[in-house]
Amino acid sequence: MDTFDRKKDQLGIHPATAQHRLKKIVVFDLVKRLGENICYRCKKEIISEDDLSLEHKIAWLDNSPDLFWDLENIAWSHLSCNIRAARRYKTNSSRGKTRGKSKHLGVSYNACQKRKKRWLAQQRFGNKKRKIGYFHTEEEAANAIKLAGGYEPK
Numbered sequence: 001m002d003t004f005d006r007k008k009d010q011l012g013i014h015p016a017t018a019q020h021r022l023k024k025i026v027v028f029d030l031v032k033r034l035g036e037n038i039c040y041r042c043k044k045e046i047i048s049e050d051d052l053s054l055e056h057k058i059a060w061l062d063n064s065p066d067l068f069w070d071l072e073n074i075a076w077s078h079l080s081c082n083i084r085a086a087r088r089y090k091t092n093s094s095r096g097k098t099r100g101k102s103k104h105l106g107v108s109y110n111a112c113q114k115r116k117k118r119w120l121a122q123q124r125f126g127n128k129k130r131k132i133g134y135f136h137t138e139e140e141a142a143n144a145i146k147l148a149g150g151y152e153p154k
């Protein structure tokens with residue numbers, strides 16, 4: 001029996017799964033010790049590591065990958081609260097309440113930024129994205145994309 005099989009045999013689960021679970025337990029223990037186990041969404045205590053979820057305060061997708069890595073943009077929440085918020089984000093996005101996609105390809109809305117122009121216009125060529133700029137209105141942003149040569153659909 002090799003090491004992998006011995007580990008799997010003795011742990012009773014895949015070693016990678018065990019490693020992942022252990023990391024989660026350690027992180028939760030640290031978070032709890034720091035008193036940071038408070039949900040960013042509902043402000044209630046997070047009691048178990050199974051309900052701990054890492055979330056981004058400002059959605060990074062279709063916005064900026066820098067936000068994914070920005071530690072200032074990280075918060076803890078209940079897994080259930082995070083999932084609920086993600087669902088809400090999807091249903092609200094077309095109305096563009098705080099941030100979200102527009103009906104125009106390449107246009108997205110972001111109210112979380114301290115700027116007056118909140119409609120971001122982006123172009124895509126193949127797998128590359130390029131920021132054109134921020135605009136006051138959705139239509140202006142859509143127009144800028146048109147003028148720049150359009151948004152290449154996938």
Ligand SMILES: [Zn+2]
Pocket residue numbers: 039040041042043044077078081
């Ligand atoms: Zn919560």
